[in-house]
Amino acid sequence: MKHIIIAFCSSIFAFSLGILDCSAQEINHNKMMDSITESTKGEIETQKIAILIYQNVVLQDFAGPIEVFSKARKLTKGKYEIFTVALDTSIIRTENNIIKLKADYTINNMPEANYLIIPGASMPVINTLIENNTFTNFITDWSNKEKTKTVSICTGSYLLANTNALNNKKATTHYFVADDFSKQYSQIELIKNVRFVDEKKFITSSGITSGIDTALYIVGNHSGEKIKQMISRALQYEFHEKEDWPIAPNGMKYRRKTKSTDR
Amino acid sequence: MKHIIIAFCSSIFAFSLGILDCSAQEINHNKMMDSITESTKGEIETQKIAILIYQNVVLQDFAGPIEVFSKARKLTKGKYEIFTVALDTSIIRTENNIIKLKADYTINNMPEANYLIIPGASMPVINTLIENNTFTNFITDWSNKEKTKTVSICTGSYLLANTNALNNKKATTHYFVADDFSKQYSQIELIKNVRFVDEKKFITSSGITSGIDTALYIVGNHSGEKIKQMISRALQYEFHEKEDWPIAPNGMKYRRKTKSTDR
Numbered sequence: 192m193k194h195i196i197i198a199f200c201s202s203i204f205a206f207s208l209g210i211l212d213c214s215a216q217e218i219n220h221n222k223m224m225d226s227i228t229e230s231t232k233g234e235i236e237t238q239k240i241a242i243l244i245y246q247n248v249v250l251q252d253f254a255g256p257i258e259v260f261s262k263a264r265k266l267t268k269g270k271y272e273i274f275t276v277a278l279d280t281s282i283i284r285t286e287n288n289i290i291k292l293k294a295d296y297t298i299n300n301m302p303e304a305n306y307l308i309i310p311g312a313s314m315p316v317i318n319t320l321i322e323n324n325t326f327t328n329f330i331t332d333w334s335n336k337e338k339t340k341t342v343s344i345c346t347g348s349y350l351l352a353n354t355n356a357l358n359n360k361k362a363t364t365h366y367f368v369a370d371d372f373s374k375q376y377s378q379i380e381l382i383k384n385v386r387f388v389d390e391k392k393f394i395t396s397s398g399i400t401s402g403i404d405t406a407l408y409i410v411g412n413h414s415g416e417k418i419k420q421m422i423s424r425a426l427q428y429e430f431h432e433k434e435d436w437p438i439a440p441n442g443m444k445y446r447r448k449t450k451s452t453d454r
Numbered sequence: 455m456k457h458i459i460i461a462f463c464s465s466i467f468a469f470s471l472g473i474l475d476c477s478a479q480e481i482n483h484n485k486m487m488d489s490i491t492e493s494t495k496g497e498i499e500t501q502k503i504a505i506l507i508y509q510n511v512v513l514q515d516f517a518g519p520i521e522v523f524s525k526a527r528k529l530t531k532g533k534y535e536i537f538t539v540a541l542d543t544s545i546i547r548t549e550n551n552i553i554k555l556k557a558d559y560t561i562n563n564m565p566e567a568n569y570l571i572i573p574g575a576s577m578p579v580i581n582t583l584i585e586n587n588t589f590t591n592f593i594t595d596w597s598n599k600e601k602t603k604t605v606s607i608c609t610g611s612y613l614l615a616n617t618n619a620l621n622n623k624k625a626t627t628h629y630f631v632a633d634d635f636s637k638q639y640s641q642i643e644l645i646k647n648v649r650f651v652d653e654k655k656f657i658t659s660s661g662i663t664s665g666i667d668t669a670l671y672i673v674g675n676h677s678g679e680k681i682k683q684m685i686s687r688a689l690q691y692e693f694h695e696k697e698d699w700p701i702a703p704n705g706m707k708y709r710r711k712t713k714s715t716d717r
Contacts, residue, residue, distance in 0.1 A: 249521070250517050250520055250521050250524070251517055251518065251520075251521035251689065254513050254514055254517030254518075254521075254553075255514065255517075257513055257514075257548075257552055257553065258512070258513050258514035258517075258662070261513070261548075261549060261550045261552055264550055265550060273550075273552050274552075275552075275553065275554075282556065285520075285524075286524060287524045287527055287528060287536075289520055289524055289536050289537075289538075290517075290520065290538065290555060291538075291555065291556040291557075291558065292553060292554060292555060292556075293545065293554040293555075293556065294554075295554065365690070366690065367688075397690055398688070398689065398690035399521070399688065399689045399690055399691070400666075400689050400690055400691040401690055403663075424700045425630075425661070425662065426514065426661065426662045426663050427628070427629065427660060427661035427662055427663055427664055427697065427699075428662070428663040434690065436690075437687045
């Protein structure tokens with residue numbers, strides 16, 4: 192767990208967080224920022240990240256990735272653009288009726304984007320959304336686009352799997368619903384004990400905080416390991432790809448109503 | 455890193471997340487929920503948690519704690535009430551102009567609460583807020599109340615320290631500003647390599663994601679270790695109290711403008 196930081200990186204990190212405001216140092220840091228931005232020039236186009244939000248969405252599922260992309264935006268001088276998108280313009284409450292949000296765009300007027308992030312919710316909410324054609328059609332149309340990438344967090348995996356986009360691919364989800372997910376989507380190969388699974392066009396994440404790792408991984412792919420590690424330190428969060436999932440004993444996992452038991 | 459879960463806890467966890475919707479199981483889970491709620495009865499009064507938000511606040515700083523308290527609310531049948539409070543009713547954008555939020559209350563009409571959570575921001579934002587009398591007076595008045603607790607996350611520590619509430623006490627903050635914090639507030643004993651410091655009436659957290667640990671710790675204090683661990687697993691997040699902070703080399707830490715260098 193020991194972290195070793197070279198002066199160069201820490202310096203950039205401080206500046207990028209807007210933490211440094213000492214004029215003399217600022218000049219040095221500007222120079223360093225330029226040099227790190229230069230080193231990634233040509234390798235990275237601006238990445239536009241659309242975050243799908245909806246009633247009863249789990250706050251941490253999208254807050255983690257946004258925090259990572261937001262820090263990446265600052266560190267790369269704006270190479271990440273982040274915006275929220277919803278079905279309509281109404282105020283959205285996160286799970287358990289807490290935070291009040293207003294999306295930047297609706298699915299009808301959203302700008303082009305490179306990534307769509309689909310956060311999760313409790314299974315009753317997910318099961319209702321799956322039956323909402325407008326919602327499903329939006330994700331289907333999005334995932335059929337040629338150059339876009341789609342990222343699910345936690346039970347957001349169901350919303351993506353429901354469009355058949357993950358068929359014959361590997362995927363992951365929250366550990367607690369994993370067996371149900373396997374049963375529902377037998378054409379998908381479920382991967383356990385990981386924080387995320389990358390299938391190029393589709394990245395699926397495990398439970399809630401694994402969205403932080405997924406976003407760090409994405410930023411690392413575009414902007415390199417240095418930027419990724421700087422963000423990780425800024426968040427005081429240790430990036431990890433693997434995790435020994437907790438064991439959900441038989442009979443205690445998520446099980447959905449079936450017609451035979453629904454009497 | 456191995457997690458061992460007993461059937462009892464996992465079951466409660468699934469129900470509490472609204473993940474289970476199988477009728478037969480639901481009855482069992484209701485029973486188990488009742489038994490766990492019973493076991494904490496008398497020990498816990500409803501805890502009202504006010505989250506202070508402001509322009510350019512860091513999203514993860516308050517999203518982490520809210521996620522923990524939100525899950526605790528569900529698990530304890532409503533024993534945690536969570537709401538946001540701001541200086542006024544205008545739309546608030548989180549750091550880097552991303553999420554659009556609307557607070558539930560202003561500082562003038564907020565209900566009584568047990569806890570006030572003060573999230574952080576970049577140092578230029580913090581330094582401006584410190585000079586805002588309305589903001590400082592609100593935190594001063596709050597922390598002078600007899601039975602309230604105040605919790606800072608990340609650089610939110612400055613907003614609290616600025617009211618002198620932490621004088622002659624131990625406190626922590628984001629590792630990168632720690633030396634500056636020590637210098638600014640020499641009457642406070644800075645604690646390094648921790649995720650949070652509990653001084654009963656005041657709890658201070660280290661950088662960004664440490665707010666998750668602080669909230670888990672608070673819930674553990676009120677509702678017990680079982681509930682705390684269930685939330686930790688639900689978030690797929692490993693609670694930790696200690697952390698070997700990254701090393702910010704001399705000359706590369708946050709340093710503020712001083713009159714002598716501000717030429």
